[in-house]
Amino acid sequence: MATRTDAPTRREQILKEAARLFAERGFHGVGVDEIGAAVGISGPGLYRHFAGKDAMLAELLVGISGQLLTGAKRRLQEADGVASEAVLDSLIEGHIDFALDDRPLITLHDRELDRLRDSDRKLVRQLQRQYVELWVEVLREVYPGLAEPAARSAVHSVFGLLNSTPHLGRPGSLPGRGATARLLHRMARGAFAAAGTQ
Amino acid sequence: MATRTDAPTRREQILKEAARLFAERGFHGVGVDEIGAAVGISGPGLYRHFAGKDAMLAELLVGISGQLLTGAKRRLQEADGVASEAVLDSLIEGHIDFALDDRPLITLHDRELDRLRDSDRKLVRQLQRQYVELWVEVLREVYPGLAEPAARSAVHSVFGLLNSTPHLGRPGSLPGRGATARLLHRMARGAFAAAGTQ
DNA sequence: CAGGGAAGTTAGCGGTCGTTAACCTGGAGG
DNA sequence: CCTCCAGGTTAACGACCGCTAACTTCCCTG
Numbered sequence: 001m002a003t004r005t006d007a008p009t010r011r012e013q014i015l016k017e018a019a020r021l022f023a024e025r026g027f028h029g030v031g032v033d034e035i036g037a038a039v040g041i042s043g044p045g046l047y048r049h050f051a052g053k054d055a056m057l058a059e060l061l062v063g064i065s066g067q068l069l070t071g072a073k074r075r076l077q078e079a080d081g082v083a084s085e086a087v088l089d090s091l092i093e094g095h096i097d098f099a100l101d102d103r104p105l106i107t108l109h110d111r112e113l114d115r116l117r118d119s120d121r122k123l124v125r126q127l128q129r130q131y132v133e134l135w136v137e138v139l140r141e142v143y144p145g146l147a148e149p150a151a152r153s154a155v156h157s158v159f160g161l162l163n164s165t166p167h168l169g170r171p172g173s174l175p176g177r178g179a180t181a182r183l184l185h186r187m188a189r190g191a192f193a194a195a196g197t198q
Numbered sequence: 199m200a201t202r203t204d205a206p207t208r209r210e211q212i213l214k215e216a217a218r219l220f221a222e223r224g225f226h227g228v229g230v231d232e233i234g235a236a237v238g239i240s241g242p243g244l245y246r247h248f249a250g251k252d253a254m255l256a257e258l259l260v261g262i263s264g265q266l267l268t269g270a271k272r273r274l275q276e277a278d279g280v281a282s283e284a285v286l287d288s289l290i291e292g293h294i295d296f297a298l299d300d301r302p303l304i305t306l307h308d309r310e311l312d313r314l315r316d317s318d319r320k321l322v323r324q325l326q327r328q329y330v331e332l333w334v335e336v337l338r339e340v341y342p343g344l345a346e347p348a349a350r351s352a353v354h355s356v357f358g359l360l361n362s363t364p365h366l367g368r369p370g371s372l373p374g375r376g377a378t379a380r381l382l383h384r385m386a387r388g389a390f391a392a393a394g395t396q
Numbered sequence: 397c398a399g400g401g402a403a404g405t406t407a408g409c410g411g412t413c414g415t416t417a418a419c420c421t422g423g424a425g426g
Numbered sequence: 427c428c429t430c431c432a433g434g435t436t437a438a439c440g441a442c443c444g445c446t447a448a449c450t451t452c453c454c455t456g
Contacts, residue, residue: 026310157382157385161355418438
C-alpha cells in the first residue's frame, strides 16, 4: 500500500467536490452542472468519468465504509496482544481522525445511504455492520459486564458523538484540531465507561 | 397551555406525515403527491393548507427548535434553586424524550436546515443557539473549570450522542424505551464528566 | 506527419416536480 | 331552499434536471 504523493486525478477531484456539495445541499439538491462547475468543466463532461450521478454517490459511500473498516482492521492487527483499553483508544483515535479530516464524507455516510441502488446499499450496510461489530467486540472486552445489545447501542451513540464534528462550527472557531480531538476522545471514553458500569 | 385531547387537525396530519417522509428520503426526495397520498388527498390539495412545500419544512423546523427551547426554559424555571446537577439531568431527560418520541423531527432538525429561506433559517439558527447557550450555562455551573468554547463543543457532541436514536434500529430491536433512555442518560453524563474533568 | 483516443463542448430530449387554474361537492346558516 | 365556502378534484404549464448525441480539440504515438 504505497503512500500517494502524486497529484489527484480528475476522478478524485470530482469525487471530493461532489462529496462537499452533497453534504452541503443533499444528493437531490445538487445538479450535475454544479458538480462540473466545481472542477472547472461543464455538467455532461462528468460522464467521461462516471456512469452517472448515482455512481458518484455509490463510489463515495462504499469508499467511506470500506476505508473505515480497513483502518479499524489494521489497527486491530497492529495491536495484537495489547491491552483491550489501548485497542479501544486506537479505534476511537482512528474514527476521530476521519471525522475531523473528512467532514463532508462523515456527513454523507449517515445521510444519503437511502439514495443508493439496492445492491450498493446492501454492500455499504454490510461494511458498516462489520465495523460496528468490531467495535462491539473490543468494547465488551474492556467492559465484560456489558450485554451485547447495550454495547451495540453504546457504539452507535458514540458514533453520533464523534460524528458531531460538522456541527462544531467551521474550523477556526473551535479550539484547534488537537484540542478538539482530545476532547472528543475523552468524552467517548467517558460515555463508554458510563455505559459499561451500571 | 392546555393539554390537547382533541383529534389532530388536517394540518397536523400533513405535518406529521411530511416530517416522516422528509426524514426518510430527504426534502428534495419527496414529492407533494406523496405527501398528499400519505394523508389520503392528492398533491395539489395540500395547497389549501400550506403556501407550498417550503412552508411545510419551515413550519416543521421552527416548531422543533421552538419546542426544544420552550421545554428547556420551563425545566429551568421549575428547577429554580435546585442543584445544578439535577437541572442538567432534567435537560438531558427532556432531550431524550424528544429524541425517542419524535425521531423523524430530530432527523430533520440537523439535516434539512439549509433548505430554508434565509429568514426562516436565521430564526431556526437563533432558537438553536439559545438552546445550546442554555445548556452551556448549566454545564458550566456543574463543571466550573470548563472553558466556554470547550463547553459548547461538549454540548454539541452530546447532542450528537442523544440524536443518534434514529440509527439504533427500529423500535423493538433495542432493549425497550426505558432501558434505552437510561443508557443514553448515563452516557451523556459520562461524556460531560469526562469533558469537565481534564 | 497522420491517426486516434481521451476529454471536453453545446444542443436538446424526456421525464419529473412544484404550482396554478378551473371546476366540483357537501354541509352549515340565514 | 338558496347560498356560500372550506376542502377537495383533475388538467396543464413551466422550469429544472439527468442524460445522450454530435461535434471539437489536443496530445500522444507509430
